[in-house]
Amino acid sequence: MESALGPRLVRDPDLIAPYARDTSRAVDEGTPLAVVLAESTADVSAALAWADRFGVQVSVRGAGTGLAGGAMAYSGGLVVSVDRMTAILDIDVANRLATVQPGVITADLDAAARRHGLFFPPDPASARMSTVGGNIATNAGGLRCVAHGVTSDAVSALEVVLADGRVMRTGARTRKNVVGYDLTRLFVGSEGTLGVITEATVRLKPVPPGSPRTFRASFPELEDAGRAVTAIVNSAVRPEVLELMDSLSVEIIESFHPSGLTAPAGAMLVGQTVGWDAQVQAETITALCRELGSDDTEISETDALLEARRLSNPALNARGLKISCDVGVPVAALAEVFRGIAQISAQHGKRVSTVAHAGDGNLHSTVESPDTPEGIREADAVIDDITRLALLLGGTISGEHGIGSVKRHELAWQLDPVALDVQRAIKDALDPNGILTPDRAI
Amino acid sequence: MESALGPRLVRDPDLIAPYARDTSRAVDEGTPLAVVLAESTADVSAALAWADRFGVQVSVRGAGTGLAGGAMAYSGGLVVSVDRMTAILDIDVANRLATVQPGVITADLDAAARRHGLFFPPDPASARMSTVGGNIATNAGGLRCVAHGVTSDAVSALEVVLADGRVMRTGARTRKNVVGYDLTRLFVGSEGTLGVITEATVRLKPVPPGSPRTFRASFPELEDAGRAVTAIVNSAVRPEVLELMDSLSVEIIESFHPSGLTAPAGAMLVGQTVGWDAQVQAETITALCRELGSDDTEISETDALLEARRLSNPALNARGLKISCDVGVPVAALAEVFRGIAQISAQHGKRVSTVAHAGDGNLHSTVESPDTPEGIREADAVIDDITRLALLLGGTISGEHGIGSVKRHELAWQLDPVALDVQRAIKDALDPNGILTPDRAI
Missing domain, CATH: 3.40.462.10 (FAD-linked oxidases, C-terminal domain)
Structure with missing residues (x-):
């Protein structure tokens, strides 16, 4: 892996430390082996293929603003950070779509869209710090959901690296698409347990006229x-x-x-x-x-x-x-x-x-x-x-922060045993060696 | 199974025939063994548990208006029909939710909602004949999608019977819910290959004021x-x-x-x-x-x-x-x-x-x-x-009809080999004996 990643594989404890935890109350699990400061899909793929081969536990990190412990490093594990993958690859004004790397700060995408009279609807309170990839991985909510829905409603297509390093595309650039299972929605909100999002095509909306x-x-x-x-x-x-x-x-x-x-x-x-x-x-x-x-x-x-x-x-x-x-x-x-x-x-x-x-x-x-x-x-x-x-009252244990490690004990309060089994079966099918964000989210 | 289903298990060829095909150009695969005219979740569960035990291929049928061959009967297979499960169980006006059995005709749900000043946004051209369950299983589109999105955008929660007869609930009654994988979206559009939808909680919208x-x-x-x-x-x-x-x-x-x-x-x-x-x-x-x-x-x-x-x-x-x-x-x-x-x-x-x-x-x-x-x-x-x-041009092989059997040869034109593998892995994890709508949709 070192030959593939070069200086993007970081093992200096001082440099690793900032990547070891999120913003939640979760307790540190220990020092990770290394951090991969991925700059491309190929970097993420190399890191996961290596981790899968050696059974190394992987945590995935955008800006680390999560509140559920989902991005906490594992002791002896590998942190895959996408915070250097910050390119806004395309803004397709006529089709109201933007294609971005996962490390783009959410507010930066919104600002870029606004230069074209469009905006990015998801608006988590952390929008000025958190990343689009992290928002997608947690299906983040925010202040504008009452009008525009949650992050998943704004995601049209993804590029994902699977646990074994294989790269897959999901979704389409069209508004309607019924081709196979909705893998896009499966990965949105999966909290790093099924794959690492390396590119996203998201839906923009026109800025409303008048002044708010x-x-x-x-x-x-x-x-x-x-x-x-x-x-x-x-x-x-x-x-x-x-x-x-x-x-x-x-x-x-x-x-x-x-x-x-x-x-x-x-x-x-x-x-x-x-x-x-x-x-x-x-x-x-x-x-x-x-x-x-x-x-x-x-x-x-x-x-x-x-x-x-x-x-x-x-x-x-x-x-x-x-x-x-x-x-x-x-x-x-x-x-x-x-x-x-x-x-x-x-x-x-x-x-x-x-x-x-x-x-x-x-x-x-x-x-x-x-x-x-x-x-x-x-x-x-x-x-x-x-x-x-x-x-x-017919509600949910988590509206927008996700389960991570902090709310995992509550899962069985909401989901029936069969649904828990099905989640586990999907996880095992896509990550048979259990390396991706293990023991969290599901 | 016969003891559990009684007269709802139909083997008379004349009565079976209307349940053997959909509205597509697909070629008949042969005469099914029997049709289960399910009247409850328990009926569906009994039918699938039996089929799973004996390895009998199952097709699932709402009103049979599908255009992709997804509901065609298998030779010697079992047809599970939900067209008798037509109860509108609840219309929750204050939360704009309706809970229905899968055999409710889509236009009937819409009419029931309109009596409360609400409407059901999905509007496939077949709305006066097709069922809510079938619309969900195919993620049907229609005329109002440009304003309201597709069927999946209107589905909040499901009850599903899995291939082995186990019953599971997905989703929530809340607008936001990030608890585990989005199994609701996984089942919407899965064309009968992962389970049978036996109840759905769907989102309604207020009828716009004025006249159109x-x-x-x-x-x-x-x-x-x-x-x-x-x-x-x-x-x-x-x-x-x-x-x-x-x-x-x-x-x-x-x-x-x-x-x-x-x-x-x-x-x-x-x-x-x-x-x-x-x-x-x-x-x-x-x-x-x-x-x-x-x-x-x-x-x-x-x-x-x-x-x-x-x-x-x-x-x-x-x-x-x-x-x-x-x-x-x-x-x-x-x-x-x-x-x-x-x-x-x-x-x-x-x-x-x-x-x-x-x-x-x-x-x-x-x-x-x-x-x-x-x-x-x-x-x-x-x-x-x-x-x-x-x-x-960046498009899709199917916007709203689905893949079924008719478009299956086109799947690899759109999906990459890894995505095809992942679809198959999910199918195998949830239906290990391959009884549910085999060799279609994915």
Whole structure:
């Protein structure tokens, strides 16, 4: 392998260290043998073929912004990093497609598309740091999902290196394609367990006309805010962003970076409308919110409100708060899940802050608890209860962060034994030696 | 098996015959052993467990409207029909989800949703005859794909019976869900080769406000119509339907069922706009068409124009024309593919009629040729050339009909050997005895 990779095979511990973990709470598994700083599909292929031959465990890494432990290095394993594969290979304006290498920063792809009047719909909060390849490998969500769907909805075709180093193409450049199994979708969200994405053709959309509006509606009662979200989503307006911050979240964000937001007694909805009728849509939404219990609304031409929402993760990190969830519920269950979270919080005697991609029912609740083994155990118990509540309401254990190593114990809460078997059978069929991100995601 | 199924196991040859084939040109493979008229998941499970134990080949059948031979019975095989599983189990208005058995007629689901102000977006031309289960198994397309995507975009969760009779659930009721591999998408479009869909939870959308408009734009030059489609798709308007009929298609449809349409020298675009601004959108589209070469446009409040388009298949069938393709191209390549089809037609000395779901680049070209072995061979050669042209332009061999048995020889034209291997590995992992729709689709 060394002869194939030359200086792109890195074994200096100081240089390896930054590639050994992601942004999750996962515990380090040990020092990897080496990092491959891949610059081409051939590099990735050489690395995997070598690892497969010697049974070396491989972790795959974009920017390492994952929150589920999926990119943590294995002790004695190989890290395959694609963060140097940063070429935007093609922007096909007439067909609204872009072809990129996996290490392109998501916001850079978006910016490149915007120079042609197009944009890249997926918009994870990490878009300025995370890579397109990582977004695809985890099927990342984000703020615009309520309008545009998740990352998988934007992926048209992939080039993938399989565990044994073979290179495969999936998908097509057409909108419709029913040729064999949908391997594109199988690899999107597979969290590095089936192959390494080395190229992606993604769908762009035209930038909406007019100028966007942001809106805010503060609610004395959290449950009313939940009800308002259900009503908005079921109305004729189509917000591009529809987020919720509960009272404690706003406090935490304001104390991290004051922007003049007043924490409501219950919760605050913030969002964005686009198109020629952005103002009318925002007015319709805020009027609906006032009908449903909001006592304070605002419409703005700046996006300061959304910037505040985007500070949620840094603000939580600054407080050392890291025990959180990523559950999803059907959007009509939002009021009920908020009521339940308040009960769980009271039962455990722990404060819980929640931000939500409310328009699609995806919640991130974080538990205030000391960073001690006891405190972490207590916080985990709260998250477990919230997760079971979400499942009870027809929800999911992960809306957008994925399973990685952190949520693996929850898999059997959601998937039946046959589905777990089928996942395993697919994994074994595509990676018979079990080298690719073993013991994670499935 | 007989004890489990009782009278739902049918062996009378006269009763079996209607279940032995689909609507494709595929040649009968012989008489099946029996048909299971399943009324429940348990029936399907019992049938597959039996077939798996004895190595009996199974074909799966909804309404038998497939055009690729996927549901053809096997000689001595078992037909599992789900056409009696017709219950609409739930319409969850607040979450815009419907849960149905697989034998529900697609138009019936749509009608049920409309009673709640919602609709089911997938709209294959066969919607009044085909089943939701069959649409999912083939990832059916249709007229509204340009606005709403394909069937897979509307599927949220499935219940599936595997080859060995085990029952599994996939997916979730939430908009976002990243828990393990996307088994839902793996089964959508798998054409009965991985399991039998016994229940589906699908996404509904709100009926747009206002009343729709249909529009027509006739073009003296076919290539100009192709260019107009590219321009419309890349403009700010969002037609819900955007179809193309070439001159010969209009002639064939008019002679089958006269509705006063004048065949243009080149081609006719017909489509539909919806929403409060349907009229303005239709005017924008027809104005764009006139700029790009249309000499005759029309806007209407009735959908007679679309009805004419929907008669294309019956009209072709009435002439005995059945050698056709289902290729897709990136939408910017439409003008070029039309130019190429004209060349191929001239080279072979065969008249070719083309209708297209133009907005998503999906073409159905049909060859006029005698229904003799020689005539069929000649027509197949024309279709092969059109298919290769589509691939050359970055397209696909099948946009919506699937591979079945009819297009299997074309698979290797599109998929690389590694992708073919991976498809086979997945099939072998999930159906080790190879009983489910063997030797088709992949």
